[in-house]
Each structure stands twice: as C-alpha cells, then as structure tokens.
Amino acid sequence: MRFDGFVAIDWSGASGPAYAGIAVARCRAGMAAPQLVRPADARGRWTRSAVFDWLVAEGDRNQRLLVGIDMAFALPAPFEAPPQLWARIETHCAQDADFTGHRYVEGDTRFWRSGKQPADWIGHQRPAELACIAQGLGHPQTPLKLIGPKQVGLGTLAGARLLHRLREQRPARWAIWPFDDVARDDRRSACVEIYPRLFIRKAAGGNAKLRSGAALDAALQALGSEPAGLVHFDDHQADAIIAAAGLRRTAEDRALWRAGAGQERGWIFGVAAAGEALRAQQQVSVQTMAATAIEVATPAMKPQKPQTTRGRTRR
Template sequence: MSERFDAWLGIDWSGAKGRYSGIALAECRADGSGPRLIAPEGARWTRGAVAAYLGQRIAAGERLLAGFDFAFGFPWIAGEGYLAGRAQHATDAFALWELIEEASAEAPDFHAGPVVTHEAFAPSYWVSGKQRSGWRNHKRRTETACGAATSTYPETVFKLIGAKQVGKAALAGIRTLRAIRLAAPGHVAVWPFEDADKPAVLAEIYPTLFRRQALGNTAKIKDRATLDTALAALDSGPAQDAPASFSDHDGDALISAAGLRWLDRTGKLFTLPEEAEAQARREGWIVGVS
C-alpha cells in the first residue's frame, strides 16, 4: 500500500501553567507496526518542546499527520462571528489565531492565561463561581456532532471551571499550532481551515472517539492488555515497548496514533458533512466525526 504519510502522531495536550506533566506523544509508522510512545529529551514534554520537535521532523522532509487533542477554533455564530461580535475583523480562523496571539501578551511556553482577561475575550468565559447571568454556552458544531456520536458531550471552550474544562488547553494549543505553521510556510496545512495537501498536516482529535470505536466504551486506557485489544480493533499491531501500566495521557496518545492511521486507511480522515462544511472551515472539526 502506498501511504500518504510516513507517520501518524497522537498528541495528548495540556494548557496548564508552570510545571505540568499532561502532554504525551505517540506515533504509528507506515509499516503497520503498533504505536510507540515518543520520549521527551528532558524530564517531560512542554508545549515549546513539542513545537520544536515537530518543526525538526517537518524540516527533515517527513510526511506527518499530527493529531492534537484540543479545539482548533471557536464557535462561529451567524450574524455575530466569533466572540459574540466583539471580533468583527476576525473573519476566519487564522485571523482569530492572530487575535489570540496578540491577547496572550507573549506569555512563555505558549501559555494563554492573559487571553481570558482581555477585553475582547473575557465576556465569553465562565471562570469562577456560579454560572453568571448572560453567559452563553455556545459550542462548535463538531462538538455537538461528536457528543451525539460518543454520548460524552465535549465541553465548550468558554467554560473554565470543573474537571472537564478545555478552554485554556485550546488557547495554548492554538498558539502552538500557529508557531508550527509559521515556522514552515508551504509545508504545513491545518485542516479543515486549509486543504490537507501539504507534506505535514495538523488536525484535531478527540481520543474518546477512538476508544469508543475500538472498545465500545469511553473508559480511559491505562494498561497494556486493554490497549492491545483496542489496537487490534483498529487494524494495528500491539504497542511497541509499552509498560504493563501507564498514564491515561499515554493511553490517549497511543490509541490516537493508531486511530489516525486507521481513519486514513479507511478513507474517513479528511471528510466533512456537506451541511456543516462552511461552519467547520471557520470553527474547526474533529477528525472521524460524521
């Protein structure tokens, strides 16, 4: 089989500040072997280290599909655009990214904490206490569709309280994606904002979707036996050099790498529902969601 990519990477993400340990990387190769974890050069992966690592592989000419576990964009509301009309000049996702970068005040390691207090962004966020009057629980269309497919109902990027919050991870992730894309113009495409026609493609993943597909449930994978069962359902060999037990971050990275390769080989990777395509081009879309 002639492959479009040399490697498929699953990346579990974190938007935390300071010393965090929630990022994990794994890859599958085109030879059909099972996924393997990619160890950081230091004690842990940081967002900056991920950007540098992918940049090196892209510069070396590798054909990569990198899947990141965070939202690539914001809800786009007809008649308002992004941020309830407070960003009228941002008419596409990349313009929104520039606004996020500007509001981040050059926080280190792509952290995006300052964004949520910026005048254009703050009114959209629920950051503490009880839900305030007037807060709007807007979700992207892909989150609604993904919820229907998995019965997990991903949170809105604007809710910043509770265990399931995803907003700061998305903001930090968007800053990271922007840097990767700008470092290799002409070599990187961000799907679905751009057609997936470059050597390296960055796409949004939701590991729960792969666990549901492989095992019929959404439980986190933390042991080798469960992982290898899931991998077999995705037409993958067993994991390479994985320990008997590992973190749920490692588990999500490993199943996502295999899931991306499986989606690619089954022709379900870069597809958008026709009725949702225009909105997805502005908001982003989770690969594998129909």
C-alpha cells in the same frame, strides 16, 4: 491519503513551570504499535515549547506526518474564525512564555474561568462538537469552559498560538485541516484536531479509561494495530497511544476527510459530516451566541436574555 507517520499529542494549557499532562505517541504506516515519544527534559516532562520544537524538527525531515492534537482548533461564533483567531490570540499573549494563552480571555464573561458555573453562562459548542455528540462518539466540552479536569479551553488558547507559529514559520511544511486542503497537497505534513475519547469509543465501544495493558492492547487491535505490550503508563499516555493508532486507521477514510470541508470553526477528525437537522440546531446556537456577544459589548444596553438551554459538557 498517504502519510509516512502518525503522531498524537495529548495537550495541556496549564500554566506554571512544572505542569504535567502532555504526552506524545507516534507510529509508522502499517500495523506496528504506536510508541511513546520521550521528551528530552531531564524531568521527563514535555512542555508546549518542546513540543513545538519537536514538530518543527520532524516536519523538516523528509517525511509526511499526520499530527493530531487534543484541542479545539477554533472557538464558536461569533469569535473570529482561524487563522485570524490564532493571530489575535498570539498578539494578545505574545509576552507570555511557553505558548500560554490565559491573557486572551481576561475580562471576557463568555468564558467560564473560575468558581461555580455562572447563572447566566451559556456554554455554546461548535458544529464539530454537536456532531460528535449526535453520532454517539462522546461529549466534547465547549472550548469556552476553562475550569475542571475535562476542560479543553486553556489548551485551545495555547494551541492556537502553536498553530499560528507553525503557519508563520513553516508554511511550506505544514497544513492545518480543514482550513487547508490536505487532500490536494501530498507533500506537507498536516495537523488535525482530535478527541481521543472518540477513538476509544470506536475501538472499545465504551467510555472507560484504558488503564491496563490488556485493555489498551485490545483497543489497539480493534484499530488494526499490533499490541503495545506496555505495563506502566498514565491516562495521558494511553490517550496519545490510542489516538495515534486511530489517526492511522481514520486517515484511510476519504469521507471523514471531506466532513470538514467548509467548516470555518474547525472539525474533529473522525467525526462524520453533520445532517440537516443538526445544522439547524447549530444555527440556533450561533444566533444565541451572537446575542450574548452584544450583551457583553454593551452592558449599559443589555438586550433581553435569549431563551436557550445550557451547553452540554464535555467528556
């Protein structure tokens, strides 16, 4: 599948005026090493709004980009599936600046929002996360977890608003995989869900952070990229750099594009299609989550607590 450039975004759902944690890296088709994209902000920090503006501007240029964002593009059942989910989160949070999504989860006990893990909390995962774990590509956390350094839930809520806005403002410029058929549309740029740990595992064979220039360059070379030659970078920047190279390599594999077909809860780009045994496990998870939704909706008539195991945690 042809793309002119590849962009990876290490995303953040943090609140407040001075949050850190967002990094952007890009590379062109070929073998050149990914380069960090520096924000225009004088403090040298990306905001979610600045990322959106940058994506709109880049998408309006005469190029086709593949953009990976480190967030879940959907929530597990029985939450609404995208794009309805994105629109609902945007409606709930429209008054909140900078794509913040915290307001959407207020009062919903299906989300782990603070403190120790609640005794009755069930951390359901989507089919994509279960498949990633089964294939030994990492342990992505459920987007229902909103606490801890490895959580992706807050970023998922904020990212849903960004995806909704892209779809609303630039429908002719952007496709969102796997909800849009990217394979049959060779003109629009595309957004995909990524899990940077997956690319590190594929390149380095382990789970360790890439914290030296030598380790980063070795992983890049394993993904068919020239070395970056960087000395100073943080974990977020390393994740974005390796993910950009991983996107470029993975985009060549048509089977991995097909893996997301029909997945209304989204799919992690780079994870192969799930097997039949895993599909059965996913169905059990969906049924249990539905029972939990009933309990939340009707507290006066609580059904018997479903017998299930806790969801596995991410990263």
